[in-house]
Amino acid sequence: MTEILDLFLHLPVHLENFVNAHGTLIYGLLFLIIFCETGLVITPFLPGDSLLFAIGAVAAKEGSSLNIWVAAVILLVAAILGDTVNYWIGRKSGGWMMRKFPKIVKPSHIEKTNEFFVRYGGKTIIIARFVPIVRTFAPFVAGSGHMDYRRFMFFNVIGAILWVGLLLPCGWFFGRIPFVQKNFELVVLGIIAISVLPMVIEIARAKMAKKKTDPGSLPTD
Numbered sequence: 779m780t781e782i783l784d785l786f787l788h789l790p791v792h793l794e795n796f797v798n799a800h801g802t803l804i805y806g807l808l809f810l811i812i813f814c815e816t817g818l819v820i821t822p823f824l825p826g827d828s829l830l831f832a833i834g835a836v837a838a839k840e841g842s843s844l845n846i847w848v849a850a851v852i853l854l855v856a857a858i859l860g861d862t863v864n865y866w867i868g869r870k871s872g873g874w875m876m877r878k879f880p881k882i883v884k885p886s887h888i889e890k891t892n893e894f895f896v897r898y899g900g901k902t903i904i905i906a907r908f909v910p911i912v913r914t915f916a917p918f919v920a921g922s923g924h925m926d927y928r929r930f931m932f933f934n935v936i937g938a939i940l941w942v943g944l945l946l947p948c949g950w951f952f953g954r955i956p957f958v959q960k961n962f963e964l965v966v967l968g969i970i971a972i973s974v975l976p977m978v979i980e981i982a983r984a985k986m987a988k989k990k991t992d993p994g995s996l997p998t999d
Contacts, residue, residue, distance in 0.1 A: 789825065789832035790953070790962055797836070797844050805848060808833065809856045815914060816860030819867070819875070819883050822914035827945055828966045834949020835958070850946055857938035861903070864917035865930055872922025883918075891915040900925065903933035907941035910970070 797804045808829075815824035825832075830853065837846035867875075875883045891912050894902040906916035920930050952958050958965055 789828060789966065790836050790959075793832055793836045793844070794839075794842075797842070801843065804844060805852050808849060809852050812853050812856040813860040813863075816857055816917070817863040817867075818860075819864065819914060819918050822887070822911045826910060826913060827908065828969050830942060830945035831949035831953070831965070831969060832962075834946040834951075835953020835962070836949075838950045838953045846946060846950060850942055853946070854938055854942045857907075857942060858935055861917040861934045861938070862931070864914070865921035865925075865927070865934075868918035868921025869924060870921075872918060876922070887911055887915050888919060891919045895919060895923075900929055900933050903930060904937035904940065907937040 793804070796807065811824055811829060812826070814821045815826050833844065833849050833853070834846060836842055837844045837849060876885070876888065891902070891906070894906060894909075894912055894916065898905055900920075902912075902916055903920060906912045917930070917934070952965075
C-alpha cells in the first residue's frame with residue numbers, strides 16, 4: 779500500500795526513472811495503464827488525471843527523451859480504445875458480471891455512475907473522463923444499458939480529446955514551475971480533490987433530495 783501511495787505522489791520521479799532505464803518502452807507502459815484504467819472495470823484505482831499531468835511535466839524538462847506529441851497520440855488511442863472495449867464488455871456481459879462479481883463490479887460504483895447518466899445523459903461519457911472511478915464505469919454502464927454505439931463513440935472520442943488535450947498541456951506548462959516540481963505530491967492531491975469534487979457534489983445532492991422526498995423525514999403533528 780505504501781509503495782502504491784509513493785507511486786501516485788511521486789509520478790514524475792518514477793516516470794523519469796523508467797524513461798532513463800527503458801527508453802521508448804515508456805510509451806507501451808503508458809498505453810497499458812490508460813487502456814486498463816478506462817477499459818477494465820477491475821482497475822479503477824490506476825492513475826489517470828495525475829498521470830497525464832505528470833507526463834506533461836516530465837516531457838517539459840530540458841533534455842527529456844519523453845516526446846509529448848508521441849505520448850499524446852498514444853494516450854489518445856489508449857483512452858478511446860479502452861472506453862470502446864469497456865462498452866462492449868458491458869453490452870455483452872454487463873448484467874452477468876454485476877450479478878456474478880458484485881465485489882469487483884461494485885453496485886455502489888454502478889449507482890454513482892447511473893446518477894451521472896440520469897443527470898447528464900450521453901454527455902456523462904465526456905464528463906466522466908475527469909472523474910475517477912466514474913471514468914472507468916461510465917462506458918461499462920453505457921454498454922450494459924445498450925446506448926447507441928455511434929452516439930457512444932461520438933462522446934467517447936470528444937471526451938478523450940478533451941481529457942488528453944487539457945491535462946497534458948497543463949502538465950507541460952505548470953510542470954516547469956519550481957514550486958510544482960518541489961511539491962508535486964500536493965499537486966497530485968489537488969488534482970484528485972478537483973477530480974472527485976463533481977462526484978461528491980452529486981452524492982450530496984442525491985442524499986438531500988432523498989431526505990426531502992422521504993416520508994419518514996417529514997415532521998409529524
